[in-house]
Amino acid sequence: MGHQTTAAGVSNLPHTGQSTGLRANVYVNVYVNNLLDFAAAKKGAEPGGVPCQVCEGNVEGPKSWCADCGMLLCQSCIAMHRKVPATSDHQIVPQEDITTMGGMEGLERKRHCHKHKNQELVFYCESCNALVCTACTVVDHRPGKDHNPVEIGTVAQKRTEKLRQLLKQLDPRIKEIQDSINKAEKTMSNLIPSKEAATDQAKTYFRQLADILQKREKEILSQIDEQYRADGKALQTKKEAIEFELAGLTSAQTFCQQAVEHGSDVHILEVGNQVQTRVETLLAKQLELESDWSEFQFVENTTVAGFQEKSKDFGDVKINVDISKCKLVVKPAVKGFECVAMLTTINKDGRPYITNSKAVDVTANMKDTFGRNVQTKLQMKSMGEWEISYTPKITGNHSLEVKVNTRHVERSPFYVRVQEREKPVLTIGRKGSGVGELDGPVGVAVGKDGNIVVVDQGNKRVQIFDVDTGQSLHRFPVDGEKPFGVDVDSKGGLFVASYGSNYGVRCYSKKGDLFNSFKPDCMKQPRGVAVLQDGRMVVADTRRKSCLLLQPDGSLIREIGKGQLQFPQFMAVDATHDAMYVTDRSEQNIFVFGLEENKEFGMGRKVTLTDNFKPRRKV
Known part of the structure; x- marks a missing residue:
């Protein structure tokens, strides 16, 4: 019963650093199970209670809690529980104790080693980051250079104190974020009235502009009408004057023609002088036959295109840019x-x-x-x-x-x-141990902010440089005898791999605070390190002559390049194609591997970038 699976579907936690791929979820589920156990126990101690979880009876009777099994039992079942050899030593919490408990202490089910079924997990191996039992400290986690098992209480006390410190930092941060949210909500509440006011102002402004254009249109149309009437009157007068002259000429023409065609000699002599004088007078008269009028037309003082360009100045949206x-x-x-x-x-x-x-x-x-x-x-x-x-x-x-x-x-x-492309656009550092100086720079990475992170091996530190000026922004010491590779994860954490004594991969904040350490059994001499977006890590291990693909908790997923790599050092990951590029100093070449086993180049492929790679050392 000590390994019973709860409603959350999770049994006791394994104690070794084996790759489960679900460790983070297991930790969470075990804690959730303890919360469920605590709630069930408290409910069972209340008036009215719940049935015994073994015999499913005795609802009204007192119940006790078996911390090993994580179950509520009635008194009859408790008596039987103590008689069975396998459960006789289980921890039983009486009902009166359950009622007075304020927290989960005393109700948490005991955790047993998956390898040694009857052994409780009472030690913590700091080297492996794993819970172990007493038997494990003798066999798999014997104290020495590779393992350091200590009592759970000692480690838990340190972790608890660290969590308390983090809790103190959370409250002001939460308040700061909440204030920011409140400010954003207040600003958002002002958006609608601000939009409505600006909309009303814009509509009023452009209605006024439209009214001005309509008024101007009426004025122009009125001028066209007036000009039309004036020109029409003048032309009519001119026409009538010309018609009058035409009538006189026509009459003289008719009289003269009749005299010529039908008049006698006597008649011609009597009226001839008079007709001659009349015709000569009419012919000699100067007439203004031209109307002196040209079509009037509308003139675009401002073209439509010009107006459209000027209309960009008709109002604007005021912004708060300084x-x-x-x-x-x-x-x-x-x-x-x-x-x-x-x-x-x-x-x-x-x-x-x-x-x-x-x-x-x-x-x-x-x-x-x-x-x-x-x-x-x-x-x-x-x-x-x-x-x-x-x-x-x-x-x-x-x-x-x-x-x-x-x-x-x-x-x-x-x-x-x-x-020129052959010249460096930025030079960072010089030899030394001061600010901005380097002694044996090896690993380099670029952070999310674009700044440059450098492992300064000779000075056993990490320095962060400004990408624009090359100036040193920050530096902090790192653990490990020979720090080598570095990478930056999606949250800004700095992962530094070191080889030699006290080897491992350590995660730091940008300020230099140590967050986590990784030193699984599979790791021997880590050099290069790369962190994927999902938190997985790839570590180049020169002693294993391969690369290790690790879970975010440091457990091994699989080994890459075994039998092909001889001295892997640096690496780069192409997340788009799930590909990994590894430099090999012994092979004088670069290998490309697939992060997923089904990739077509998953068995490794050499990529020659230049002819005759040669190792170079330059400070």
Whole structure:
């Protein structure tokens, strides 16, 4: 009964460092089971109670709790329990004790070794991070250089004190986060009224502009009507005057024609002079036959395209960007490579301004050393960041002009030094033991913030350098005789592998606080280390001549490269393709392995990057 599986479906925890793949869940489930046991025991001690979990009777009678079995038993079953040799030594907690207990102490079911079934887990092997029984300390975890079993109470006391310290840090942090949430909720509650007010103002403004345009339209149409009437009247008068002259000419023409065709000689002599004088007078009269009128038309003093351009100035959305606080970080620039500069828009409170790309007008213009334009590409990132990318074609000083809402960012234009690809764009450290100095730098990694993490082996420390300036930001000592490899996980934790005496893999915070240590039995001489996004680790072990794929708790998943690698040192992981690249100093080559066993190159494949690899040592 000491190994009974509870409702959570988990039996006693194994004591060794074997790979189960579920250890974290087992720890959680055992604790949850203890909580369930405590709740069941307390309920069984209440008036009315619950049935005995063995005979399923005696609801009203007193119950006792068997800490070894994790069950409530009535008095009859308890008496039988004590008579059976296998359960005679089980710890029984009477009902009166259950009633007075405030916590789980005394009710937690005992944990037994899965290898030595009758042995309780009473020791903790610090080297293996595992609970063990007394028999294990004699066989598998004998005290020595590889194992260090100590009493559970001693380790638990230290862990409890550390957890208490962490609890003290949690309260102010939780309050800080809660205050931030409250502030965000308050700000969000102001969004709707702010939007409604801005919407009403915008509608009123553009209605006024529309009213002005409609009024102007009526004025222009009225002017067209007036001009039409005036021109029509003038043309009508002109027409009537010309028609009058035409009538006189027509009449003279008819009279003259009749006299010529039908008049006698006497008649011609009598009226001839009169007709001649009339016709000559009409012919000699100067007439204004032209109307002197041209079509009137509407003139676009402002074109539609011009108006559309000017309409961009008709109102705007006011934003809280402080131009004087905006920051631009120019990354090292190399000829022929895509280079970037990062702009962060800052609000009046000194925080990154989060907005949509249309609310902030950002422009970037670059010129090379001869004043020629260099094409730039602008892309908005999250948290108010803008990426300015460009590909310089020549070396030398370039100027980068950056504006936000038509105003220059402070110190704009910025001068960017573009170098040849053969020259280093940044040099970090020099030989020594002071701040920013290095003695035997080996492992290197890049953190989430972009800064550079270096293992300074000669000084037995880790240094973190600013990626833009190369200045030392922080440093802290590390354990282990020869620290070597380093990697940074997704949460910013620094994993440092060291070989020699006191070897292992240790996890530190960026400030240098030791979070965890890993030294499973499978590990002998770790060099390089890489951490996957899911928390798994890959460690290059030179003594085992292979790489170890480990669970987040340090237990072995599988060994990679055995029989192929001779002296593995550094590694890099391509998470996209589940591939791992390993440098081998003895083989003078690089091997690529699949992290998953079913990968097509899972058995290992050499990749020659340059001809004739040769080991080099340079301080």
